[in-house]
Amino acid sequence: MPQRYFITGTDTEIGKTTIAAGLLHAARSCGLTTAAVKPVAAGCESTPDGLRNDDALTLQAECSPPLSYEVLNPVALAPPIAPHIAAREAGLELTAAKLASSCFKVFERGADLTLVEGAGGWRVPLNDQETLADLAIELDAPVIMVVGLRLGCINHALLTAEAIAADGLKLAGWVANQVDPQMDRQQHNLxxxxxxxxxxxxxxxxxxxxxxxxxxxxxxxxxxxxxxxxGMSS
Known part of the structure; x- marks a missing residue:
């Protein structure tokens, strides 16, 4: 039965892509088919093939069978800033419904495991009314939370978990990622x-x-x- 999850994090730059790629690789190692969606990505670089995002390319490398870049990352934005601001500057409108439509196209492929990676944390805006949380709600997808292990992570993790529950979604699991190797009392925090x-x-x-x-x-x-x-079935 196909399983689909939304990947969020306790903040930006805490390893969502690293963990998502690891999960996809683990699934592939078990003989499962995999797919991923990075619905919107900022900080893309210009290439002969168009704008490309390093995180999206990392996910693409773990998709089996292969998935085209345009399907995996339908909205690619150049400035490394908040997606809703980058989209506005590019003359694009981001909405949860439009991004969800792109995700559903990937879901239709029926991969054993499909991961949808957000951008930043749970409440990153898409527009003046919606956030990426609204995309997860549209998808009705269980959530995997990446917790960046550093000072303050307990508060960030608990607040994110509370927000996920308040939005009516299930926290399917969480991964601790050591982003600060010098973190004091790491085991106690864990x-x-x-x-x-x-x-x-x-x-x-x-x-x-x-x-x-x-x-x-x-x-x-x-x-x-x-x-x-x-997870979420088809």
């Missing part, structure tokens, strides 16, 4: 997160000397995500 977050911890990813999807996958557990009742 234990507090495991106690207060009412969702399974899917893994704790250390600071890796050589970062790759394969290396990240070794620290992740897929069991609760690919079980028949683990």
């Amino acid at each position: 234990q507090t997160l495991k106690t207060l977050l009412h969702a399974p911890c899917l893994g704790v990813v250390p600071r890796l000397e050589q970062l790759s999807a394969a290396a990240v996958a070794e620290h992740l557990a897929l069991e609760t995500l690919i079980a028949p009742t683990g």
Whole structure:
């Protein structure tokens, strides 16, 4: 049964793409088909093939069967700024419904595991009325939260989890990503997160000397995500 999840984070630059790629790689290693969507990406670079985003390309590399870039990242924006501002400057209108339509096209491919990666945190604006949370609601997708391990992460994680619940969505699991290797009392913070977050911890990813999807996958557990009742069915 196809499983679909929305990937969010406790902040920007805390490793959502790193973790998503690791999850996709782990699924591929189990013989599952995979797909991903980065509905909107800012900070894209100009290439002979058009605007390209490093995060989207990382996800694309873990899609099996292959997925075209335009399908995976339908809205590519050049400035490395908030998506709604970059879109406005480009004369584009971002709406949850339009982005959801792009995601549903990927869902129709029926991959065993499909991940939709947001941008920044849970409340990143799409326009003056909607945020990326509204996209997750449109998709009715369970959520995987990436927690960047650093000072303040407990507060950020609990607030994000509360917002997800308030929006009527299920927190399917969370991943701790060590973004600050010098974090004091890391194990104590991890234990507090495991106690207060009412969702399974899917893994704790250390600071890796050589970062790759394969290396990240070794620290992740897929069991609760690919079980028949683990995620959104088709």
